[in-house]
Amino acid sequence: MEPSPFRTEPVSFTRRGGRLSERQQAGWDAMADDYVIEVPRHGPSTSVDPAYVLDAPSVFGRVAPLVVEIGSGRGEAIVHAAQQHPELDFLGLEVYVPGVAQTLVTMRHEGVTNVRLAVVNAAEALTTMIPAGSVHELRIWFPDPWHKKRHNKRRLVTPQFAALAARVLEPGGVWRLATDWQDYADQMLEVLSGTADFDFAGDWSERFEGRPLTRFEGKGLRVEREIRDLRAVRRTA
Numbered sequence: 001m002e003p004s005p006f007r008t009e010p011v012s013f014t015r016r017g018g019r020l021s022e023r024q025q026a027g028w029d030a031m032a033d034d035y036v037i038e039v040p041r042h043g044p045s046t047s048v049d050p051a052y053v054l055d056a057p058s059v060f061g062r063v064a065p066l067v068v069e070i071g072s073g074r075g076e077a078i079v080h081a082a083q084q085h086p087e088l089d090f091l092g093l094e095v096y097v098p099g100v101a102q103t104l105v106t107m108r109h110e111g112v113t114n115v116r117l118a119v120v121n122a123a124e125a126l127t128t129m130i131p132a133g134s135v136h137e138l139r140i141w142f143p144d145p146w147h148k149k150r151h152n153k154r155r156l157v158t159p160q161f162a163a164l165a166a167r168v169l170e171p172g173g174v175w176r177l178a179t180d181w182q183d184y185a186d187q188m189l190e191v192l193s194g195t196a197d198f199d200f201a202g203d204w205s206e207r208f209e210g211r212p213l214t215r216f217e218g219k220g221l222r223v224e225r226e227i228r229d230l231r232a233v234r235r236t237a
């Protein structure tokens with residue numbers, strides 16, 4: 001049977017398309033072949049064929065510790081981090097195509113080559129596409145907060161998702177999160193406290209110095225929201 005083009009489970013995103021600006025289209029045309037991973041699909045356009053497993057050394061053309069950023073948006077944080085750490089490889093998982101195109105524009109402008117992007121639902125990518133124990137760091141900056149109670153079930157960071165994070169991280173690998181939405185921060189704290197897979201101090205951590213101030217964080221700060229950072233370490237089994 002053909003896989004359905006529709007999902008039956010709620011996902012953590014709604015918009016994924018939209019027009020590309022001229023610059024974004026030019027960035028996409030010049031860069032996508034080399035920097036956007038072609039993911040075999042299994043139904044919806046952000047899905048991942050469960051048989052597909054990422055071969056990071058062949059995609060990056062070298063063996064280096066892998067940092068995965070989920071919801072890399074317009075790429076401000078991932079490009080900044082890649083510039084700061086040319087010795088690491090960075091993979092951005094993002095469903096919003098204009099965001100991916102904007103990331104390519106910035107990479108091209110800055111001459112950054114240690115980033116790859118995949119237009120995929122991160123939950124699926126962490127389930128099968130990314131090999132177990134292959135990720136050095138996992139980062140989620142300002143995931144969609146889904147403020148309304150009836151939408152909370154769409155939030156990405158749940159106990160089920162923590163199991164996926166544990167799956168892909170190497171022992172001692174670090175999971176970093178940040179949010180400006182206190183109710184979601186509390187949920188993250190609960191999720192990290194409730195899993196045996198991670199060492200977690202049970203409290204907010206210092207602002208991660210490797211995270212630049214993105215537009216999104218700026219918006220939260222302007223309305224005087226507290227920014228919460230969290231950090232947990234994958235336990236050695």
Ligand SMILES: C[S@@+](CC[C@H](N)C(=O)[O-])C[C@H]1O[C@@H](n2cnc3c(N)ncnc32)[C@H](O)[C@@H]1O
Pocket residue numbers: 011012013015070071072073074093094095096099120121122123140141142143144145156214215216217
């Ligand atoms: C609120 S934005 C934050 C973007 C960026 N991290 C920042 O700090 O500016 C959340 C991003 O996560 C993406 N996203 C949400 N759910 C996702 C999923 N399941 N897989 C991949 N990306 C997702 C959205 O498309 C959006 O770009």
